[in-house]
Amino acid sequence: MAQPDKKRYIEDEKKRQQRMKRIVFGGQIGLGILVIVLWEVLTRYEVMDPYYWSSPSTIYETAKVAFLEGSLWDDLVYTSLATLAGFVSGTFFGSLIGLSFWWSAYYSRISEPYLIAFNAIPKLALGPVIVILFGIGFFSKVMLAFLMTVIVTALAAHSGIKAIDNDLEKLLYSLGAKRRHVFMKVVVPTTMPWIVSSLRINIALALAGTIVGEFISSRQGIGRMILYAGQILDIDLVWVGVVVLSLLSMLMYAGTVSLEKLLLRGQEPKQ
Amino acid sequence: MYKLKVVDASKIFRRDGQEVVALQETTMQIPAGRFVSIIGPSGCGKSTLFNMIAGLIKPTTGKILLDGQNIVGKSGYVGYMLQKDLLLPWRTILDNVILGLEIKGVSKREARKKAQPLLERYGLKGFENNYPPELSGGMRQRAALLRTLLYDQDVILLDEPFGALDAQTRLQMQGWLLRIWEDFQKTILFITHDIDEAIYLSDDIYVLSHRPGKLKAKIHVELERPRGEETLLSDNFISLKQKLLDLLREEPKDNGTT
Numbered sequence: 001m002a003q004p005d006k007k008r009y010i011e012d013e014k015k016r017q018q019r020m021k022r023i024v025f026g027g028q029i030g031l032g033i034l035v036i037v038l039w040e041v042l043t044r045y046e047v048m049d050p051y052y053w054s055s056p057s058t059i060y061e062t063a064k065v066a067f068l069e070g071s072l073w074d075d076l077v078y079t080s081l082a083t084l085a086g087f088v089s090g091t092f093f094g095s096l097i098g099l100s101f102w103w104s105a106y107y108s109r110i111s112e113p114y115l116i117a118f119n120a121i122p123k124l125a126l127g128p129v130i131v132i133l134f135g136i137g138f139f140s141k142v143m144l145a146f147l148m149t150v151i152v153t154a155l156a157a158h159s160g161i162k163a164i165d166n167d168l169e170k171l172l173y174s175l176g177a178k179r180r181h182v183f184m185k186v187v188v189p190t191t192m193p194w195i196v197s198s199l200r201i202n203i204a205l206a207l208a209g210t211i212v213g214e215f216i217s218s219r220q221g222i223g224r225m226i227l228y229a230g231q232i233l234d235i236d237l238v239w240v241g242v243v244v245l246s247l248l249s250m251l252m253y254a255g256t257v258s259l260e261k262l263l264l265r266g267q268e269p270k271q
Numbered sequence: 272m273y274k275l276k277v278v279d280a281s282k283i284f285r286r287d288g289q290e291v292v293a294l295q296e297t298t299m300q301i302p303a304g305r306f307v308s309i310i311g312p313s314g315c316g317k318s319t320l321f322n323m324i325a326g327l328i329k330p331t332t333g334k335i336l337l338d339g340q341n342i343v344g345k346s347g348y349v350g351y352m353l354q355k356d357l358l359l360p361w362r363t364i365l366d367n368v369i370l371g372l373e374i375k376g377v378s379k380r381e382a383r384k385k386a387q388p389l390l391e392r393y394g395l396k397g398f399e400n401n402y403p404p405e406l407s408g409g410m411r412q413r414a415a416l417l418r419t420l421l422y423d424q425d426v427i428l429l430d431e432p433f434g435a436l437d438a439q440t441r442l443q444m445q446g447w448l449l450r451i452w453e454d455f456q457k458t459i460l461f462i463t464h465d466i467d468e469a470i471y472l473s474d475d476i477y478v479l480s481h482r483p484g485k486l487k488a489k490i491h492v493e494l495e496r497p498r499g500e501e502t503l504l505s506d507n508f509i510s511l512k513q514k515l516l517d518l519l520r521e522e523p524k525d526n527g528t529t
Contacts, residue, residue, distance in 0.1 A: 172355045174325045175371040175422055176347020185370070189361045 023036060054239040062236045063244070071220070072244070077264065078220040082138060085219055086145020087206035087252075094150040095195050098157020102187050103162070103179075112158070119155060123147045127216045141213035141221070148209035149202040156198035160191030196263050199256045207249055222248075272339070274303035274458045275324070275349075275426050280333030282319050292483035293319045296333065299477065299486070301460070303425070306452055308461045308469035309477045311521070316484025317462045321428045324460070325351040337426065350427040350457075351417040354434045357409040358403040364414050365390065367398040371422030382421075389417055393451065394496075409440040413447070420451065426458045434464070445472060449498070466515050470508055471498060478518050488518055 036056050042048045044056035052056070066072035097115075101108035127144060134140040164187060172182045214223025222241050229237035277299040284291045294316035296365050308496055314460050322328045324335055326346035335343050342348045350371075358367045368390065369382035377385075390399055394413055403411055412432055419427055432448075433441045445468060452459055463469050472493050480487040494507055502508055 012442050122295075165357070167353060167355055168357055168359070170327060171326060171351070171353065172370075172374070174349075174351035175374050177374045181374050183371075186359070189359065 035214065054236045055075065058236050059239045059243055063240045064078065065239055066225075066237065072222075072240070075163060075220055075222050075225050076139070076244060076248065079141075079207075079214065079222040079245075080252075082141035082210045082213070082221065083145055083203075083207045083248075083252070085142045086209060087149055087203055089142070090146040090149030090206065091153050091195070091199065091202055093146075094153025094198075095191075096155050097150070098161065098195070099183075099187065099191060101158050102161045102183065108158075109160075115151060115154060115158070119151045124212045127212050129214050131213070136217040141210045141218070144213040145206035145209035147192040148205040149198075152202060152205065153195060153198050156194045157191050160194030163194075164190050192263060196260045199260060200253060203252045203256050204249060207245070207252070210247070272303075273336075274305075274338065275299075275301045275460075276334075276336040277320070277324065278334045278336065280320070280323055280330040280335060282316065282323060282328070283331045294323075294484040295486075296420060297484075297486045301458060301475075303499060304456050304486045305456055305470055305474045306459045306461065307475045308463055308473040309479060310463055310466065310469050310515070310519070311479030311484070311487075312481045313464075314484075315479040316482075318430060319484065319506050320479075321351065321430050321460070321462065322475065324426075325349055325362070325428060343423065348424060348426075349407055350422050352419045352427070352429050352432055354431040356403070356408075356415040358411055358414055358418075360403050363400045363402060364406065365393060367403065367414055368418045368421055371417055375422075386417070386421055389421060390414075393417060396448065407440075408436055409444055412436065412444060416448070416451070420455060420457075426460065429461045431462050431464065433468070441468070443470045448472065453497075466512055466519075467503065470511050470515070471503060476515065478515065491522075 004014040040056045131140045211223035214221035218224040226241035279296045281296045282293040323330045329344045368386045372382040433444050476490045478488040
């Protein structure tokens with residue numbers, strides 16, 4: 001450093017970004033490990049009561065047993081399938097309802113307040129009714145997940161409909177288009193980013209619906225397992241349920257993110 | 272035989288019991304292959320006239336005849352292009368250009384095959400697979416015009432297509448439009464605010480007056496084609512411009528109520 005003022009320092013923009021990315025990623029992983037290690041250490045030295053808080057190693061051991069000897073695997077499949085079925089049907093029919101508002105201004109305006117009112121109802125409170133109506137089997141869970149997602153999607157699609165450029169419709173009509181052309185070529189693609197933006201919320205909502213359905217009454221599923229474990233005060237098993245659900249939720253979230261990319265192909269999701 | 276005839280077409284809107292005349296009875300006769308401009312101040316009913324010819328709104332009175340056939344209220348008989356390019360952002364340029372053909376029922380593959388040489392020929396080579404936001408305003412207008420052109424109607428309505436472009440690009444686009452017009456022999460109706468543009472491009476110029484919109488004058492442009500930049504400086508051009516300026520300046524004296 002003989003001539004410090006003559007030294008040129010040029011930072012490479014791309015390298016800087018890459019370094020930042022690396023540090024962020026490392027930090028994210030590190031933080032996760034830190035939390036798990038702290039949890040383990042604190043419960044082992046009984047700073048946190050391991051009876052209530054369990055511990056990562058106990059959870060792991062309990063999960064292993066539950067997977068290998070218990071019915072955890074079947075429960076997981078059951079809950080996943082119910083969630084996915086509710087999510088897919090709720091999103092699909094919600095989109096259809098939302099898109100249908102494009103066909104008639106009267107129909108759209110008359111039904112809008114009811115849509116909003118229905119959205120305000122805490123759907124989970126309907127759980128007992130749903131179980132009585134559809135039984136304690138698989139279908140009642142799907143129905144709850146469906147109810148959780150359908151209105152959210154319909155409202156999202158409805159916002160998309162409102163954002164359609166009138167001139168675009170005019171252009172299509174000037175090209176001799178019928179209403180169905182306008183619907184397929186303008187309305188659906190314009191609304192897609194709105195529908196897609198509701199996907200991430202929907203997957204979490206559908207899962208919550210399924211779990212509550214299982215809480216109320218069920219023979220299978222992670223929700224039933226948690227409820228059962230709670231009743232026999234097997235708190236380790238409750239934690240297993242919570243951890244497995246979290247992992248499932250993250251996996252499904254990752255799934256919706258790739259689904260978004262597929263559906264949008266370059267467009268941005270809209271709120 | 273005229274290609275397009277507008278016969279006593281008028282448009283009156285009614286709002287809250289009050290009648291608003293957007294366009295008074297207007298008659299125009301446009302021979303095939305002409306380049307006709309329509310100029311006038313904002314609110315003179317230019318766009319109303321176009322919407323009627325395009326069949327998007329029905330005139331209150333009168334008829335619109337295309338090749339002698341009444342096309343009142345029928346859309347899809349003329350090509351129509353607006354100031355906004357209105358390209359669909361989720362489609363590539365190529366797929367935007369074939370939109371009209373698709374609506375007509377032509378298969379995508381066939382439509383693309385038809386569009387490809389057009390894009391190459393008229394300055395969009397290499398942009399076929401780009402999305403509209405990646406292109407400049409001028410390029411997007413080209414794509415929008417090619418879409419109208421590919422739709423293949425004899426009459427094309429252009430509603431201020433270059434209004435949003437900068438002067439330099441606009442000049443380029445005008446030359447480009449003239450080339451296309453000569454290649455395809457279409458009948459073009461062109462709305463503009465720009466007197467220079469109107470003279471430079473047109474065979475005939477219709478001047479509309481302010482509210483209520485009314486046909487005020489028809490001026491024939493006696494300038495040799497092909498026209499170039501030197502045309503813009505010729506005496507003929509200047510005197511035509513003077514005439515049009517005078518016509519448009521008379522405006523405020525007109526009483527706008529009926």
